[in-house]
Amino acid sequence: MTRTRNEFIARHIGPRAADTAAMLELLGYDDLEALTASVIPDSIKGSSVLGDSDGQGEAEALAAIKAIAAKNQLFTSYIGQGYYGTHTPAPILRNLLENPAWYTAYTPYQPEISQGRLEALLNFQTLISDLSGLPIANASLLDEGTAAAEAMTFCKRLAKNKASNAFFASQHCHPQTLDILRTRAEPLGIEVVVGDEREIGDAGAYFGALLQYPASNGDIFDYRALVERLHAAGALVAVAADLLALCLLTPPGEFGADVAIGSAQRFGVPLGFGGPHAAYFATRDNFKRDMPGRLVGVSLDRFGKPALRLAMQTREQHIRREKATSNICTAQVLLANIASMFAVYHGPQGLTAIARRVHQLTAVLAQGLAKLGHKVEQQHFFDTLSLHTGAQTAELHARARALRINLREIDAERLGLSLDETTTPEQVEALWALFAGEQAVPSFDSLLAQVASRLPEGLLRQSAILAHPVFNRYHSETELMRYLRKLADKDLALDRSMIPLGSCTMKLNAASEMIPVTWAEFGNLHPFAPAEQSQGYAELTSELEAMLCAATGYDAVSLQPNAGSQGEYAGLLAIRAYHHSRGDDQRDICLIPQSAHGTNPATASMVGMRVVVTACDERGNVDIADLRAKAEEHSERLAAIMITYPSTHGVFEEGIREICEIIHANGGQVYIDGANMNAMVGLCAPGQFGGDVSHLNLHKTFCIPHGGGGPGVGPIGVKAHLAPFLPGHAGLARKEGAVSAAPFGSASILPITWMYIRMMGGKGLRRATQMAILNANYIARRLEEHFPVLYSGDNGLVAHECILDLRPLKETSGIGVDDVAKRLIDFGFHAPTMSFPVAGTLMVEPTESESKEELDRFCDAMIAIREEIRAVEQGRLDKDDNPLKNAPHTAAELVGEWRHGYSREQAVYPLASLVEAKYWPPVGRVDNVFGDRNLVCACPSIEAYQDA
Structure with a gap:
């Protein structure tokens, strides 16, 4: 028997063995290897350098990361500089x-x-x-x-x-x-x-x-x-x-x-x-x-x-x-x-009380320091003080660290102190003791009784804050818990159903991956704490960088960019700096295929590059002849190409190596957008088939949750020649080129990706990619007779997502993508990606985490919707008054006067399976135009609230 059992891979991947066999049979393949061989172009097969390591079980991986976390030392930090201790209220943490x-x-x-x-x-x-x-x-x-x-x-x-x-x-x-x-x-x-x-x-x-x-x-x-x-x-x-x-x-x-x-x-x-x-x-x-x-x-x-x-x-x-x-x-x-x-939980009085307490403690601290002979440099302050400590500065820092205290290092002769919500009177006294030397420490209570505000009189706030009822009601835990539950019940998230968004990879965020995020060893460390106190993070980030290098085939990784957009930006900055280091300052042209993500041209513009758009052919692939012509035309000024792979159209383009060679031959660098890395891990590697730099969306391929639209992490992987130009930071060896405020960006969610990769291992990651491809092709095959699949490879297969073409239906029925998207809500589904990258289409990506049952439930919904469209086409449903045009249907509408030419049952229970578990949308279809023409972007005023 094996020493440990790794149950995680089977927990992460949705379909069981029998389901996998059934899906492969529908596609006409004997096994996953045969399917993979048909999908991946010959030119990039075998480019992966991931290896076939075994993953660890959940308990074993959690024990390993717990040992890493223990290497972080939690000192009391008074560093401030934009980062402060705070209490996360327990009901907010849990709920x-x-x-x-x-x-x-x-x-x-x-x-x-x-x-x-x-x-x-x-x-x-x-x-x-x-x-x-x-x-x-x-x-x-x-x-x-x-x-x-x-x-x-x-x-x-x-x-x-x-x-x-x-x-x-x-x-x-x-x-x-x-x-x-x-x-x-x-x-x-x-x-x-x-x-x-x-x-x-x-x-x-x-x-x-x-x-x-x-x-x-x-x-x-x-x-x-x-x-x-x-x-x-x-x-x-x-x-x-x-x-x-x-x-x-x-x-x-x-x-x-x-x-x-x-x-x-x-x-x-x-x-x-x-x-x-x-x-x-x-x-x-x-x-x-x-x-x-x-x-x-x-x-x-x-x-x-x-x-x-x-x-x-x-x-x-x-x-x-x-x-x-x-x-x-x-x-x-x-x-x-x-x-x-x-703010809802504390309300205006609670927030003001916290602020007053922090300021009062700071004023008491300043008074005591003055009594000890230390001159505070500020006449007016809120929570932060600076002191001129001269030749004592280094000794004070050393003495503080011996007491597990961090002070802010301003310069060789000055230091700073910032208090916060978590500071206690005992900690103020400990600071006095630190600065007192041989002197007696002042009495906290006596100073508290006599201390005055140190806020400037002329700048005291006169206006009220947070008068709206939402900030003045939910102050008991019971009320807040129910408010959070009420809000969550209005929403569809991955805990209710599949979210089939193409290009966005809404895969499982496993509980074991999430657990370390709220550990104090990861959560309570100041980003500018001395390096010796963050050895756990140093080990975690070093190991994660190596993991991501193995997954992508690149030589170095920066974890600093804290979103995919920032990763794009950091990647193009590295390319720009590389050209400049070689004296090629004139290289400022960035080629971008017309199918690219909109962030790509926006990012190129932000780094001072000029965008030249290249064409796509009728199958959605990059038009290589047009690309070659434009690369040669601009060869003296060519800086880069930004290309998404697999393509934005969800296809492995056969000519990717040739594209990279064309760019390199004309002096440019290849930026491969890693948004679709979900289709490549373990099968092929951008750093090995021609890419010079890629950003990765850890909130996509590598399991960091979307959280309602953020947080994200967008690290970049680069080949060795670009490594010297990765983002720097005052807290890193390279000081220039910071793209995020902290040296490792959104560091506290990096344990999620570390856990995912550690538990999956090379074998599990490869299997996940294969299953993502299988699930996408299964959906495409089941739906192709109802909705044409717009793009596929030479073998009729897609990568990890497929585009369903609804444009012909708009002509025959008047039903468009908006109508199908809203009707899917009645079936309990989030819509696929609408009208991107092609207007009038839906892009579907199921990920490897969805079971065959869920895939079939989605396909059944889409097929039922196609039958409703057919009923409109044939006149059995009115072209204006039908379940699609009126979707989604609310419970309030159901119990009101029913004036539609179709039944209540068809509106809200179009499939029998919905009777058992029904999601009820809280509102009907939202009027986008009205919202933009009558823009209101804050809670309604008290007057409006009272009028309502």
Whole structure:
């Protein structure tokens, strides 16, 4: 017998052995190897370097990662710098963060089945708008540093001062933010000028400015006069503001700021060695259509009742492509929802009490330090102090670490202290003892009784916060638990049914993979803690980088990019830096096939490259003749090609090696978008068949959950010649080129992928890929006589997804993809990807995690829908009043007066199996146009609420 039993592979892969045999028989293959041999082009067979290692069982893998986690040392950190200790309320931890109804949900592109997470995000937007004093906020961005970079380019687009190419950034901003600004600015020709805002000189020299409030070192400056000066010169002003401090301080919107950005991390989201955390971005109403990221808006459904949806610029980079203002196509939804519920649970009084307590402890700390002879550099502060400690500095740091305390390292003669929600009076006394030397430690209680506020009187907040009822009701655990359950019940997530989205790989997020995420050893570590305290993370990331190199065939990996879009960006930055290192500064042309993801041209534009689109043939493959002609035409300036493989059309293109050779022959580099890596792991490897760099979506192929639209991780793998140009960070050996605020981006969710790969092993990963291909081809075969499959390879097979062509049905019945997508809700399914990459089609990807029973349930639903369309075609159902045009059907409609020409039973129970387990959509079909024309992006006002 074997020493341990690995049950995980069979748990992750849906179909059983008999099911696999039946599906293979339908396709005409004897086994998975024969199917794989037919799907993978001969030119790239055998390119995988993954190996055939065995995986570990769940218990064994959990024990192994527990041992790694134990190597992280949890000191009490007063480092601050944008990252703070916080208490995640237990009911939020249990009912949201650890609840698959929340973490397995997909991006709310189908609003009718996403009303719960959309409401939580609307709460988040309202929270941000209230605290920032600005009328409109988005549904979150990736982290504070990248939000600041988005604010910089936002100011560049909208500022009246068009003559300037310089952006002023205060030296009081967090250092990591300044690093990201420099990374983003350089390819765009923007000059970042870092200086003291109190000595800014000619305001007309800048198109915009970024200020920190409170400053990174703790000071609170009055920016009102400066903002007026900048506005008079035609510049826009962005303010990076601490949300907890804004409970007590005048908000940026009230002193004239045009943009407020920052992090919502300290609202209940663990430190997590840097992420994932929800950044925020708020602005003025007249700038709303230029705001980056996603925006939740209020609209109406077909019954005239309020319904939520993603508004306006949703996935705008897929529409505007290289003209897009950002390549962001995600949000930190799961983390934004935690912050949202933190505010709901505590309410305005609770948040204000937390803020007051943190400030009071800081004021007491400062008073005690003064008594001990240490001069605090700040006159006014919220939670952060800096001290000039001179020659004592190194000794104080050493003494602190001996007591398991981390202080902020500002420079050789200064150090900093930031308190937070978790700080206790005992810890303040321990800090006094650290600084006291031989002196007696002050009495905490006596200082507490006499200490005064150190907030500036003229900047105390006068406006109310969070007056809406949602922030003033759910303050008992019972109420919050039921609220979270009510919201989750409105949604369809992977815990209810298959989510067959093509290109998005909604596979299983196994419980054993998720368990380590909430361990304190991973969750409570500050990203800027000394390296010797994060040896567990060092081991985890080193092993994970090696795992991903083996899976992709690349030589080096960076885990820093915290979204697929950021991975794309980091990959093209590496290519650009490589060309520049060789003196090829003129190489700025990026070839992109017309079928590519919209993020690709948007990303190329962000790194200063010019996009040249190449054609596709009638089968959806890259037109190699057109590609060759354009590569040769631009050979002197060719920087790169961005190509998705398998193709965006879900097919393994035969000519991929030839494509790579053409690009290399003309001096360019090959960027292979790793969005479809789910079809390659263990079978072929982009780093071995011609790719120079790829980003990977760990939230797709490697099992990190989508969490309602985020978090994500988008690491890049590169060949050896690009390795010196991977993203750097102040906390890494290479200092330049940071693309995320923390050195390892969203580090705390990396254990998910480590666990997945460790448990699957090389054999299991290869098997998963084969099963993903089998499941996709099974669906394609079952549905092809009902809906034509638009693209396939020479052998009639698809890769891991298939595109169903509904365009002919629109001609014969008037039924389009929207109607089929909404009708699928009545069957209890999330829709496939609509109209991408081809308008009027549905792209279906089942993943390897779905059982044959679930695949058949989906196919049965689609076939039943085709019969309903046929009834419309034949006149048995009215072309306007039919189950598809009226879908989805709500329970409220069912019990009301029934005026349709089809039965209630057909509307809500189109298949008998639905009687046993029915999902009821909370709203009818949402009116998108109304929502954009009447934009409301926060909880309704009290007056509107009372009127209703």
